[in-house]
Amino acid sequence: MNLEYSEEYVAFRAEVREFLQGWPLTGDEAQLPVHEQEIRFRRRGIERGYVYRNFPRAYGGSEQTPDVLRERIIREEYAEASAPGDSAGQGPSMLAPTLLELGTEAQRERFIAPTLAGEISWCQGYSEPGAGSDLASLQTRAELQGDEWVINGHKIWTTTAHEADFMFGLFRTEPQAPKHAGISYLLVDMKAPGIEIRPLREMTGASMFNEVFFDNVRTPAENIVGKRGEGWQVSRATLKHERNLIGDPNFMRRAYLSLLQLARDTTRNGRPAIEDPSIRQELAQIEGFFMSLEYTGARLLTATARNEEAKVILPMMTMKLYGTDLRQRITRLALDLLENRSLIAPTEEEGSHGAPEGRPGTWTADYMSAIAISIAGGASNIQRNIIGERALGLPRDLRTPK
Amino acid sequence: MDFGISEEQELLQETVRGFVTNECPATHLREVFDGESGHDPELWAGMLEMGLGGLTLSEDFGGAGLDILDLALVSEVLGEGAVPSPFFGHTVAGLALAWGGSDEQKASWLPRLASGDVVATAALAEAENRWQPEQWSLETDKGTLTGSKQFVTSADLADLLVVGISGGDLALVERSADGVDVTPVEGLDRTRRVAEVNFDSASCEILPGGNRVANRVRDAALILLAADSLGAAWNLIQMTIDYTGTRQQFGTNLTQFQAVKHQIANMAADIEQTRALCWYAAYAQDQLPDDAPHAAAVAKAHITDRAMEAARDAFELHGGIGFTWECDVQMWFKRCMFNRTVLGTPEIQRERSAALAGW
The missing domain is CATH 1.20.140.10 (Butyryl-CoA Dehydrogenase, subunit A, domain 3)
Known part of the structure; x- marks a missing residue:
């Protein structure tokens, strides 16, 4: 047990704190839309090695040697400064690590960097009206027709579906298989024809989540993460990240x-x-x-x-x-x-x-x-x-x- | 920054745990628990042989020179076994002497405490729940002490008493001195027997640093009790897992039922989460003097309270057998009750911690 930070870490904290003097932005940059300001400051944090430390540079991360103490210092200092660091959104915190772990090279290249930068935003399509705690009983179907998945069904409790560019979700692709083995993890463009989003109003009066209806929605065959029927295992990786968040x-x-x-x-x-x-x-x-x-x-x-x-x-x-x-x-x-x-x-x-x-x-x-x-x-x-x-x-x- | 115990500390716990498992299994504990004296000289001798008589005392005096954190880790293991021994009072008295004694007092007593040639205890409580140094009222007059102390642990075995007196001072009294009268009380926790001690112009010596260190001694004692409860609660959880894993109803083990499984999961979550608080509070006594009193009060209130809840659940999950004298649950249940109340209930500690936090 030793709760003192060594000199190296004390110096590192001072360095981070000094960098964070740069937030909020000033001058002309302060006139930019908030989202754009956040993207700019996050990019500077990546250059310094403070943000997205566990992602390779090739995918828009800063590729730092794992060091939990530095990570903690960064989190503490960013929180103190209310500055945009690692994004807490579902894309950067859940999907991007999942792709890094289990995605194809093409998926990583296409999605990780813009997701981390905040250019592509995501929602999670897991729960259904009949599949809550018993998530593996989900019924929304995806059928492979030629080189496209055709999706029909109904997702619910989908946070930020109305703002998201893409959904990562679980769909039944092998209806004959036992329930856990019949699920695949697919990526779906939320602008695709056939998607209807209905906001749900929460008891707080706000509308943070939605219902999403799929009527013959098409997504390319290559938008599957992991193999057919292995979506359940892929989703375990994502849920692990969500629990860390909470x-x-x-x-x-x-x-x-x-x-x-x-x-x-x-x-x-x-x-x-x-x-x-x-x-x-x-x-x-x-x-x-x-x-x-x-x-x-x-x-x-x-x-x-x-x-x-x-x-x-x-x-x-x-x-x-x-x-x-x-x-x-x-x-x-x-x-x-x-x-x-x-x-x-x-x-x-x-x-x-x-x-x-x-x-x-x-x-x-x-x-x-x-x-x-x-x-x-x-x-x-x-x-x-x-x-x-x-x-x-x-x-x-x-x-x-x- | 390293928030965790070292390999040496893990080894220390394993060593003591091995001893407790071998020398004080529940069957043996039961004999001492039901016995007249509540003491097992062989068990205590084995503990002394492991160095538990002077864990934190300086090596110059034959101690092991360890920290309060190490002491807490040992106390936790003794709680796991509900080990009956003079350890608690002996340790608190040793700290008082080591921190507040004169050079002569230390040289005279500490080597004998470390070896166990002398058994010591601390006499702190007075009537009406007055445990805290600022509440002590016994007066001395020309080197003699008069008054009464309550709930003194292992007083009938002790050769030496460290007594809390007015002004938050500490006095040394030999039990063999004229005017010292020990009256055993039928205490609830039969693993740590208690007595009322009356002093009638008994010859005493003041510890010169007594009022400077009394609060610190009390805080260390709070840590010992909290750690003991942490260990006791874990043992109760393990007993409950074992019992519900074999007890059959409706044709299956009780653990097969979610109501039972969830209750056990809650106990484990509650208790395991307190372990880091226990470590922190103990470490603070060694290294963070500004935070130490507050951390000790929070740890004692929270951990002894959560442990009592776990004990309550353990009892309930044992069903009717859990209420019997014959069932081992009671030995740890009462251990938890003792730890929760001695030196001030959670309510008292929470009011203290609130004041210490500047609320």
Whole structure:
């Protein structure tokens, strides 16, 4: 155990911090559209070796030697500066690593660089009305006709489908095969004829996700990632990246600090709520969960640096369950602090996470979203199955034969 | 930056774990648990032989010169085995002497603590839950001490007592001194027996650095209790996995049922996530003095509380047998109850941590 950063890393942090002085952009560049500013600054980060470190230069990454400490420093400093670094979008964080691992050379060349740069945006086509936790029972068909897949069916909970250029998704291509073996992982142009997108309105009032209908939608035969019938294995790689995203401790730190601020700014019995004995008890209890999660994050980081991931399977597998539960505790206490202010509906901006932190409407929307993230990327009860079966050696569920 | 324990520390845990598995399996623990004295001299001798009498004491005094983090790792393993021994009080008393004693006091006592020739303990609690240094009220008068201390662990075995007194000071009293009276109390946790100790003008010596180090000693004791609970909770999880993996109902093992599997997954998630907090809080005692008191309070509140929840679940998942005296669950369950309350309940620690955080 040694929590001091060595001189090398202290110097590296200073270097990153100095570079981040360049954000936000100034002068003429500040007049550009925000998206364009982000692309420019991200490109500079790639040149410096701070952004997309694990992607080869040939595909638009900065191809750095893996170094979890440098990566952590970069994440911390970029978060502090609210600067555009590695994009958290589904394309860069989920599809691009999947293509890098399992795509063909042509797919990598065509898609990875523009995806990382933000020129191609993606949505994920996994869930269907009849396929949620039992994702492998999905029914949207893709049939090979000549050199094209022809797709018919219905996807749901598709975040940002209305803005995406492409979808990566799972489709049934081998209807005679057992359910897991009949699925392929395809890439589909969202502008293709026959796609209809209907926004879903969430309880927060915002519309972050959609239904996507496929009516004889065509995508080229080469847009398959992995082999026919191996889409399930390909998707496991993608889901792994999504879980990492949801377990991000920086995200939790911001929520926790924001809660403390709310407790300072809120009045109870004529005093700041943070001085109220029962609020202090609840805050301190949350602090115990928060510190556990934060130091477990540091523990996992070190295990990765030491190449000892096999020793941390249980803490790694419990991050999502524990993290989403903590987020619910944090946002629930915020409701208690807000009292009647939590009875006002969030604005659409607040519901879609576009609003500044700390507003009552943002908290109310976050309370609801915190429950949604315990469903996204593998519902908590599915997490409990995974922890039980894969980390603790408990038996698999009995399955109803089909 | 390296957040993890070293190979040497893993080896230390493995060594102690091997000893506990061989010398104090549940069948043997049960004998001591149900026994009159709650003490097994051979077991304690084996622990001393491994150096557990003076893990953190300086090598000059025959100790192992290790850190609080190492101590926490050992305490965790002793919690796994619910090992009955004077380890807790002996260790806390040793830290108090090492940090707050005069050169003469250290030279006189520490070698004998490290070897185990002298068994020591710490007498901290007073009536009405007064565990904290600022709450101690015993007064000394011309080198004598008068008053009463409660829930003193292994007091009937101890030769030497480190006693918390008014002003947050610490006094040394030999149990053989006139005016020292030890009355065993029927304690809940039969792996760590407790007594009330009365002092009636008993001859004492003040530790010159006592009030400077009393808080630090208390914080180290909090870490010991938290780590013990972490280990105890893990053992309860393992016992529950073993039991539900063999107990049959509706024609199959209980672990086949999601309700059971999910409850066990929750226990494991909850407890495994606290391990890093335990390491951090222990490390802070060694290296981060500014953060150490706060981290100790959070770790004690959180870990002993989560462990109690895991113990509750372990009991429930054992069904009716879990409520019996005969079932081993109770030995760890009560261990968790002890750790949760001694030196201040989670509520007390949370109020302390809130104040220390400047809330």
